[in-house]
Amino acid sequence: MPKHLVTLVAQRALLAGVILLLWWIGASRLPSFVLPGPQKVAQALVSLWDSETFALDILTTCRRVLLGFGIATVVGTVLGLALGASRLLARFFEPMLALFNTVSSAIWAIFAIIWFGISDTTTVFVVFMTAMPLILTNVWQGAQTVEAQYVDLARSFHMSPPQILLKIYGPTILPYFFSGARLAFGFGWRVSLVAETIGASNGIGYRLRQAADLVQTDQVFAWTVLLVGLMLVLEGGVLKPLERRLFRWKAFSLSSRPASLQTN
Amino acid sequence: MNLAVSYRSSPYNPGHAVLGMPGIGMAPALAVSGIAKHFGQQTILGGIDLEVRPGEIVALIGPSGCGKSTLLNILSGLLPPDAGHISIGGARTTGFDDWRRVAYMFQEDRLLPWRTVRDNVSFGLEGSAVPRGERRRRTADALRLVGLDGVATAWPHELSGGMRSRAALARSLVVQPAVLLMDEPFSRLDPQTRSQMHDEVLRIQADSGMTVIFVTHDMEEAVVLADRIIRLAPHPGRIVEALEMEDLPRPRIPTEPEVAERIRQLRVRT
Numbered sequence: 001m002p003k004h005l006v007t008l009v010a011q012r013a014l015l016a017g018v019i020l021l022l023w024w025i026g027a028s029r030l031p032s033f034v035l036p037g038p039q040k041v042a043q044a045l046v047s048l049w050d051s052e053t054f055a056l057d058i059l060t061t062c063r064r065v066l067l068g069f070g071i072a073t074v075v076g077t078v079l080g081l082a083l084g085a086s087r088l089l090a091r092f093f094e095p096m097l098a099l100f101n102t103v104s105s106a107i108w109a110i111f112a113i114i115w116f117g118i119s120d121t122t123t124v125f126v127v128f129m130t131a132m133p134l135i136l137t138n139v140w141q142g143a144q145t146v147e148a149q150y151v152d153l154a155r156s157f158h159m160s161p162p163q164i165l166l167k168i169y170g171p172t173i174l175p176y177f178f179s180g181a182r183l184a185f186g187f188g189w190r191v192s193l194v195a196e197t198i199g200a201s202n203g204i205g206y207r208l209r210q211a212a213d214l215v216q217t218d219q220v221f222a223w224t225v226l227l228v229g230l231m232l233v234l235e236g237g238v239l240k241p242l243e244r245r246l247f248r249w250k251a252f253s254l255s256s257r258p259a260s261l262q263t264n
Numbered sequence: 265m266n267l268a269v270s271y272r273s274s275p276y277n278p279g280h281a282v283l284g285m286p287g288i289g290m291a292p293a294l295a296v297s298g299i300a301k302h303f304g305q306q307t308i309l310g311g312i313d314l315e316v317r318p319g320e321i322v323a324l325i326g327p328s329g330c331g332k333s334t335l336l337n338i339l340s341g342l343l344p345p346d347a348g349h350i351s352i353g354g355a356r357t358t359g360f361d362d363w364r365r366v367a368y369m370f371q372e373d374r375l376l377p378w379r380t381v382r383d384n385v386s387f388g389l390e391g392s393a394v395p396r397g398e399r400r401r402r403t404a405d406a407l408r409l410v411g412l413d414g415v416a417t418a419w420p421h422e423l424s425g426g427m428r429s430r431a432a433l434a435r436s437l438v439v440q441p442a443v444l445l446m447d448e449p450f451s452r453l454d455p456q457t458r459s460q461m462h463d464e465v466l467r468i469q470a471d472s473g474m475t476v477i478f479v480t481h482d483m484e485e486a487v488v489l490a491d492r493i494i495r496l497a498p499h500p501g502r503i504v505e506a507l508e509m510e511d512l513p514r515p516r517i518p519t520e521p522e523v524a525e526r527i528r529q530l531r532v533r534t
Contacts, residue, residue, distance in 0.1 A: 150376060152370075154387075156367075158361070158392060163390070171379075249380075249419050
């Protein structure tokens, strides 16, 4: 293993140790309904794992987030491309974006309750309203950076407008889309829990509120630990590798050149 | 494609079946008559007539504003003229589809940064209905022709200026053009690399028999490459003279007295 990797692992382990220690000290001085200790949270995690609704709750929340995020991706990309293609459309609709960006997700959640009541739609709607403007803005921004020179090049090789969209617009916009989608997914995931605490009868958010209502603080902690773990796995196991693969062509211009080329 | 280095002795190479249009005989590879172009009130080109023989290498020169780049854009089919006709291989053009055997090499290399060298070259064929297998084969041929087969999987930003230029040339050649148009394609290269690219173009032209029309500011480039040099003047853009260069033997080395004298004469005229 390279030396810098060993150092990194050691640093992370030390950080985790310090946090656990502080947590343990804090918990030993406070009542457990305020701050349950690591051991109690671990027990709560195990009992969560064994409970009947555990898998269903996670799947339900994931389904809502993915549905809202999926619709936001399609709508945001299409609208972003449309605004990028037409200056007139862009000027006309620009204030709408400011509106979307200033209305907080909590307000969308209240509206969703009024409009859709306790249902899947409530959470899906809140995720959609949070994620869609982020994707739209990024795709629009990406569409504006498309080089007219590349479009002319494609035209000179007799490419059709759909081909130009696919072969020039697509790759130019992809990095923008990716960073927008990543942000949108993170936000969408977090607000889905908020929406579920008030507008659902199952799912992770609902269980969190249930645990809080019953002052089962150890359960709240257990869910939190679980969610953090889930996001880390998603980030390191899916998003990072995907990004590396998609944007290989950029990688070399940054710091990842083979060391032999950097030093003389 | 043949890799043998053979410098052309005559612009007329009997092997012009390479054009893939049998029976056209001596019909001009490219002919324009009465081409005019206006931008607003300004007349950029006022009635251009020009015929280019198959296999001929023609340089377009003139001061900036004389419309030589506009003329090249019109010849490429990308910019429609306000008046006049364009014929390719003896046939009057009616739509952009008639330009399929005409390749355009831009002033910038315009390599797509997200594609490898190989995929940049095969980009030239992706607008045509060429089957995948043939596309792969022709891409490999074009890369070999310009000497880039060793860096097919490299990214554009890893290449030197000369290699990028070769990649752009390969991308134009992969369509197996009957006519290659170039807009100051080597102006951004250092003199040594530029003269290497001149040798490449001459070698490839001699083997394929394609017609080459290029715009340049560089009188040395014009004399070294061209069979005929067309000089344009501005206000309105028009052809003022055509200089035959066929009597000047090849290969033309700029330091040789006869070649240097032609370059000097050309500089005096412009």
